[in-house]
Each structure stands twice: as C-alpha cells, then as structure tokens.
Amino acid sequence: MDADAAPLPVPLSVWMDSATGPDRSGTALPGEVDVVVIGAGIAGLTTAYALACDDRTVLVLDAGAVGGGVSGHTTAKLSAQHAEKYASLREHKGREAAVQYGHDQSAAVDWVERTSLALGIDCQFTRTDSYVYTTETRRLTDLRAEAAAAADAGLPAEFVEQVPLDVPAAGAVRFGDQARFHPRRWLLGLAKAIEDLGGQVAENARVVRVDERPVPVVHTERGRVRAGDVVIATHYPVLDRGFYFARLDPVRDLVVAGPVSGGTDGVFLDADTHHSVRYHERNGERMVIVGGEHYRTGEEVDVEARYTRLAEWALRHTGLERVTHRWSAHDLSTLDSVPYVGRYHPFSRHLWVATGFGQWGMSGGTAAGLLLADLLADRENPGAWLYDPERFDLRSGISLARNNFTVARHLVGDHLRAVGADAEFATLGMGEARVATSGASVIAAYRDDHGVLHRRSARCTHLGCVVAFNNAEKTWDCPCHASRFGVDGSVIQGPATRPLPEA
Template identity: 60%
Template sequence: MDADAHLPPPQSLWIDTAPAPQRAQPRLPDDADIVVIGAGIAGLTTAYLLAREGRSVVVLDRKEVAAGVSGHTTAKLSAQHALKYRQLERSKGRTAATRYGETQHAALEWVAKTATELAIDCRLTRRDSYVYTTDPRQRDRITEEADAAARAGMPASFTEDIDLDVPAVAAVRFTGQAQFHPRRWLLGLAAEIERLGGTIAEHTAALAVDEWPTPRVRTSRGTVRAEHVVVATHYPILDRGLYFTRLDPVRDLVVCGPVPVDRAPSGMYLDAATSHSVRTYDTGEETLAVVGGEHYRTGAHVDVETRYRRLAEWAREHVGLTEVRYRWSAHDMSTPDSVPYVGRYHPFAKRLWVATGFGQWGMTGGTAAGLLLWHLIQGVTNPAEQLYYPNRLAPRTAPAVAKEGATIAKYLVGDHIRALATSWEASSLRPGDATVARVGPRMAAMYREPDGRLHAVGAHCTHQGCLVNFNNSEKTWDCPCHGSRFGIDGSVIQGPATRPLRRLDAEGPG
C-alpha cells in the first residue's frame, strides 16, 4: 500500500458490522422517571442501571443507538489512560489517583460481567495494554508512570519488551485489560432497556431542558416531563454550567484493514508522544488492525485527507496494513485536569445531571459515569463523587482554561477577518471545492459537489457564532470553537449546537 492508495469513504467498522434494528418510532410518554439525552455508552449505561431498578426511562438520540461518538472509537476497555496516574498523583494526590483507577477498572469488569449475564456477544477479549515511548529521554517518565499506577492499585509494571514493530525503549504494561465491539454491546444494552419497559426514541432531537418547577425536555417530537434528566450528549447541549469554557474538542483519525497474521500484535498499544494507537479485531476469517492517530482540534484549518494518508502509511510500515477497508474519526472532549465531569449539571442543579469530558477513554470513562450517576440519582453515597464533580474548582487548571479561551478567541476573531477579506461569487467555486467567505451581506459556507450541485449555508455556528470550517474528508462543516459539526446541508451532526445552519439560496449546477 502506497501513499496514493485508495481511501474508501468514511465508515466505522463497528457501525458497518452491527446494523441497528429497525425501531418503530415509539410514542413519547408525557412523563417518565428518567430522561436520558444521548444513546451512547454513558447514556445507555445510566439508563439500563436505572431501568433495572424499576424506574421508567426514556432515552433520546438525534440519530441512532451508538451511531455517534460511541460508534467511532478504537474500543479499548482499559484503565490505562496514557500516562494518567503520574499526573493525577502529582496534581490531586495518591488517593485521587487510586480512586480514578478503581472506578475505571470497575467499569471494565462491569462490562465483562454484564455482557456474560445478558448474553451480549460483543466480542470482548482480554488483552494486555501498553503505553510506550521510542524516545530514550522519556524512559524515566515511563518508569515513574509504572510506579504511580502500581501505587494506585493497577496491574502495572515497567517493561522494555512489546510485540509491535516500533523501536520502543520503554513501556508501561497493564495486564488483564480488554477490547470489544462497542456497537454490539450498546445494541444489547438498548434491547435490554426496552425489555425492562424503557423507551428508546431514535431520530428525536432534544432541543431544550427546563428545570423548574418540574424538569421538562423539549424535543423535536414533543415534550416529556421527568423526575431526573441526564445529559449524556458527549458535548453538553445546554450552556448553563459554562462547559464550553472548560472542554477541549479534538478529533482522532482511525484506519482499519487486514494485516498478516505474523505481524498482528497481541496487545493494545499507545505511543506516549504521538498518540498512535494500535489494536486488532478478529472477524473469524481474518485479522484487522485498528490504528488511530493524527489528532487535531475539531474545525481547525487542516487537510484531513492528507492526515488520513499519513496514518495509513504509518500503519502499513509498523503493522503491515495491506489496505484501508474502513476509516473514521473519533471525537474527544478533554477537561483541563484530565478527569471527566460527572454529576450535577451546575452547582444549583437538583435533578439535572451530566457526563462528559472522557478524553480518549470513553469506553471505561462513559461506563464509570453511568455507574456513578446510577448511584447519585438513587441517593446512594459514592466515594468517587467529589473526584468527578463537574463544578469543581481547581486553581491549577486556570492556565489551561485561559489557553482554551485564547484559542477560541483566535478562531472567533481570526476566521472572521480572513473570511471578511474574501468576497466570492458562488459561480466561481469549482466542483469538489469549499469555502467560507462573504457573499454580499452574508457570511456563507459553500461546497460544490463533484457533479456541480452547490450547497450554501450560513457560516456562523448556531451555538456561539464562530465561523465553521470545511472537513474535506467527511464533507462536514466543523466549528473550531466548541466542536459542533454540521452536514453540507446545514443539519446538526454533533452538538453542542442544537439548531441547523441556515440554508442560503444557491445557484444550480455550473
């Protein structure tokens, strides 16, 4: 496979190999004990646990079960989250590092146990996990991470030996971790929620949530009153709580395809410096490598197609990838202190809850969030509540928050100056090209398809008004400020935006 090899249209392995059942649109009930917004791993875990307690549950999703972030991941189930434990021990103390490890490990084991109990064939297999470095100068850091993780009670050790074709000089090894098929898992949970009497409402967008006097969720199909509302939309769709000032949106690319059996590594791997990620998936007929990397800020001015090709070439060289059969991108949100936000949506919230900020570790992070929210909503004391408290004050994170604010300001101001300086006639846009520019009195985002059809929409993100940028791989308009994503027709693909981009008049093929 060379750098000019064919890249297929973006498609997730997990979604392609686990099609969702054709659900009839259920009638939304007027009332429910719990409304969960978001049918990904955090939302469905929360919903299943509460439905199991006999609570009436409604799950809403703009698309389908596990068709969003949870269906676009490398699907590692591991308590090893890069070089996390050294950082946590230094910034929050050994108790916090231990608590974090315990919750992530418990999430892994809960998935394994529940998959067996519910007979969900999610292809869960145990694998050792490694974070490695190829830089001799980072050897001491790897040693310190192994020691910190061991002190946190994790099955961690230092090693120099990994079976990945890279010049690794040191690695942290976690034994007994796992990998699985995330969509098979979540479709199984969704079916169990329905069996327990819950409602799964796909293609139903949550538009707003009223907290007082009784929580109500306003949707594209009506309003549901609830005792509790859980917002598990990856990026919170409600601006209360100011999450848009405390989350960093990043996209990681993934390529996937067959590899020779003799080059397929046995574990799961992550480069501490480059974030190249490797695991394999056995289809029963062949071994596929799932390789991630080339992360960038959502909506940044980057050539995504070129990054995909670079990643494919790295996979060819180091894993033996013979062709790119699937490719997709993972959407990650990170917090300034690298600990997710799970709990009360804002300091005064009584019945509104949130789960977000899992970084690159949403499979255990989202599951741990569901386990914690289950306890909090049931009024059960959980010792991890303070660690994950969404409204925590952390003076040490102030520089990171300020940096994120400066980045947003750069895009908000710089992109407007760039676009205002350019005036375009729509007829000058060539097939396959896209631009954001001033067209008459308006700022327009325009894309002309290869067949000549022109799509023109308002260029201001409907969340906070930043200008969107074109993703030349997925053919989407992405916002660099807070990570909202829109189709070329302006439809919302990913929040926090809940309203589409305004359609503008477009000329016909030309």
C-alpha cells in the same frame, strides 16, 4: 501513500458497518417518566440500564442511532490505562485521587465483562494487555514514574523494555488484564436490555430544549416529555448552562482499519505521537485498527492528507494490507483531565451530566453511568468527589484561560479571514469548498460531485463562530466548541441543536 496506492474509502466506522440494530425512530414518546437520558452512547445507556435495574421508568433519546455517535467511532479499547494518567493524578490531586480513578476504571471494565455475560451480549469482549510505549529514550524516566504511580494505585502495572509491535520502542508501561470489545454490539445489547426492563429507547429524536422548573420537561423535535430527572450524556453537553463550552477542549483523532496478516495481541499507544493500535476479528478475518493524527476540531487543516499519513504509518508498522474502513473519533478533555460527572450546575437538583472523557470514553463512560445511577438513587459512591463538575483549582484556571484564548482567536481571526476570501463561489470546482463574506453575511459554500452548489450561513448556530470545511468527511466543523454540520446545514454533532440556515 504511493501514487499507485488504492484511494481511501468513504468514511465508515467498522463498528457501524458490522452491527445492525432495529430502527427505533418510530418509538412513541411517553408523556412522563422517572428519568430521561439524552444520548444513546456508552455513558447514556449504562446510566439508563443501571436505573432500569433500580425499577425506574427510563426513556433514552438520541438525535441519531444507538451507538451512532462518538461511542460507535472509537478504537474501542476498554482499559484502566489512560496514557500517562496516574503520575499526573498523584502529582496534582494526590494519591487518593489516583487510587480512586484507577479503581473506578477497572471496576467499569469488570462490569462490562460481567454484564455482557449475564445478558448474553456477544460484544467480543476479550482480555488483553495494554501498553503505553515510547520510542524516545529521554522519555523513559516519565514512563517509569507512570508505572510506579499506577502500581501504587493498585493497578496491574509494570515497566517493560519491549512491546510486541513492529516499532522501535525504547520502553513501555504494561497493564495486564485489560480488554477490547465491539462497542456497537455492546450498546445494541444494552438498549434491548433496557427495553426488556420496561424502558424505552427512541432514535432520531433530537432534543432542542430542557426546562428545569417547575418540573423538568424535555422538548424534542417530536414532542415533549416530563421527567423526575434528566441526564445529559450527549458527549458535548447540549444545554448552554454550567459554562461547559468554556471548560472542554475538543479534538478529533483519525482512524484507519483493514485486514492484516499475522499481527499480535495487546492494545498499544505511543506516548508521544499518540498512534493507537489494536487488533480485531471480523467474520473470521483479522483486522488492525489504527488511530492518530489528532487535531482540534474545525482547525484549518487538510484532513484528507492526515488520513493518508496515518495509513502510511499503519502500512509500515502494523501489518495492515489495505485500508477498508476509516473514520474519526471525537474527544473532549476537561480542564484537569478528569471527567465531569454529577449535577449539571450548582443550582440543579434534577439535571445531571457526564462529559469530558478525554479519549477514554469506553471505561470512562461506563464508570460515569454507574456513578450517575448511584447519585440519582442517593446511594453512597466514594468517587463522587473526584468527578464533581463544580471542582476548580489553579491548574484548571490556567487551562480555562488557554482554552478560551483559542476560542477568541478563532472567533476574531476566522471572521477576518472570511472577509479577505474570494466570494465568487461560481468558480468553485466539484468537491471544493470556501468560506467568504458576501455583504454582511459569512457564507460557507460547497460544490458537490454532481456540480450542485450548496450555500449555508458559516456562523455556527451555537455561539456564532465561523465553521471550517473538513475535506475528508465533507462536513462544516466549528473550531470553537466542535459542533459539526453536513453540507446541507444539518446538525451532525452538538452542542449546536439548530442547522446552518441557507444563505
């Protein structure tokens, strides 16, 4: 951005800033329920609501607030168009998989529309067209193939040569009749509906352990609860079972938003740069929400500079007048780019999981919740085979090797870099951070804007990888499995459940 441009605001999601809910941190935990759902995001609350409709007693637990995690930090596109998904599905898993996936995602969008109307939830659900475009003529063959595969899967897809956005698009795949909405309003409405059906939602109730036998018991920082079944819907599974930490690839996408003059309808994604654009109405003012600049969580990158680049792109191409909000979105991809939804591990009978939505959690999380409700009720669901967490093939094996090579590189390389770093933390200026070894310890140090030096262990409490500093959000992020911590060591995002200790 220009030197004279206004500084970027403190990170804050427009969804969290524009929808307030009741404080549920005082919710008393029952001694026993039919189902405990861990995670009050879109997958968890959809699961809980569907189960409550089945007359199951339900408790939803969240370490933070309803919709305050990944679901409240998204661009909130609600669509069956997931980049270039259908050509890949047809090639690697067959036409049946593409048809099933498209059906499930479309059904999820329809369910949100139908349920929001039935419950009277004003979540600004709006039907709109969705576009995946390219500015590269060499990519047109790929997009034509994607349009053909999606149409063959029964989706409202077609190849078009123009998009209603100020970018030099060479062509695009257009899906008609997709949607956008306000995710936090939707989730607050679902939480109330769960409570109206006799369920309970508890905020600031971090889960620290789950025992599976002889009966499931969920241990939280506020007490324990017995359950018939337990659903883990915490985005990154918080239990070190099922080998999920080795089967998920974590990335972060940055988002900027602000008022716009004019603009267009539709939601947009650049197939190559992954710039994402959608418009939104807030208090009578039109806004544009722009995502992009994704990177692996915890990589040694200048996150602040990436925000600046994203803002510059948005100012040039979307009509953005100024940045009033910015935030980051956390995403996990599975080995074959299809979510894991089902039994947590091969030997579990009452432990369930939903994870790995790969940047498409609004429809994917909804579809997962509806599937889990069927599985827990022993109802037939034709899509269960596609999302089975235990599936594995050659392509998954290649991805597994690549992901774990990256983890090993960080586990070794980041420790070596810390050994070579300057451990004289007294020289840190305000707002500066450093990771270095001091004796046998690896220390993460940060001096805040008041001059106070914060020293924590730099070893992630999940599996011991060395954290890196995020200079935009002032957090310590783990590059191995995407745990995130505050400068005071507090857990912001799992799979870690314990804070970084003082050093």
